[in-house]
Amino acid sequence: MSAIPRFFRFIGELSHFGLRSLVEMFRPPFELQYFLIIMYDIGYGSLPLILAAGFSLGVVLSLHTRAILVQFGASALIPSLQSGSFFVEMGPLVAGLLIAGRVGAGIGAELANMRATEQIDAVESLSIDSFKMLVVTRVLACIIAMPLRTIFIDFAALAGGYFAEFLKSGMSPQLYISLAFQGMQWANYIPPTLKTAIFGFIIATVSCYYGFTINEGSSGVRRASTSSVVVSSLLIIIVDVLLVKIIFFFFPGSAA
Secondary structure, three states, X not given: OOHHHHHHHHHHHHHHHHHHHHHHOOOOOOOHXXXXXXXXXXXOOOHHHHHHHHHHHHHHXXXXXXXXXXXXXXXXXXXXXXXXXXXXXXXHHHHHHHHHHHHHHXXXXXXXXXXXXXXXXXXXXXXXXXXXXXXXXXXXXXXXXXXXXHHHHHHHHHHHHHHHHHHHHOOOHHHHHXXXXXXXXXXXXHHHHHOHHHHHHHHHHHHHHHHHHOOOOHHHHHHHHHHHHHHHHHHHHHHHHHHHHHHHHHOHHHHO
């Protein structure tokens, strides 16, 4: 099979896989206990990485922007530029890519290993819906966890920006926060944060697809892990461009 038909076949299979997970999400039985375990691993397990990355990027962005804005006497704009950059775009995108690397690889490798060691077959032999238990729970957990992780990285970046600004100018936290949110609207916060739920759906769907369908032994585990990260990261970048245009269309204030 040539590359083009294989590509469209992959798109069709992945779309069907994702739509099936959405439909099964609303059908009983609901694997609540297993879902909470997955939610803890995806949500809490990713928190140190999210906080460290957000704080570091906040420091770096503050140092770079300060070096430029001070030349034009616009140092008072540093906090608002910091908050606007992260809450509107950088925070959601960076969080999506970080979760794709950390969680996507884990999901793909875990499910591929379960397939290779016939654990999925064992689950199905107990009359348990393996798709609902192993796939739907992970998709739902990623959808819920992504906006929460985005909020954490946004405020971690804001804290990093204040830390860098405090070392340079000694600005008080009250003044920094006041300047950071001056002129910002809810349209600058809510739509960009909620769009990461779509990122979570992409990460979980792609990772579960590769892990659940690949059955090539140990080599399949490696391929599922790598493909999960690469494909989900690429889709996040492409979809982010489309979502930004949609958000600007429905919420013109978010472009401010």
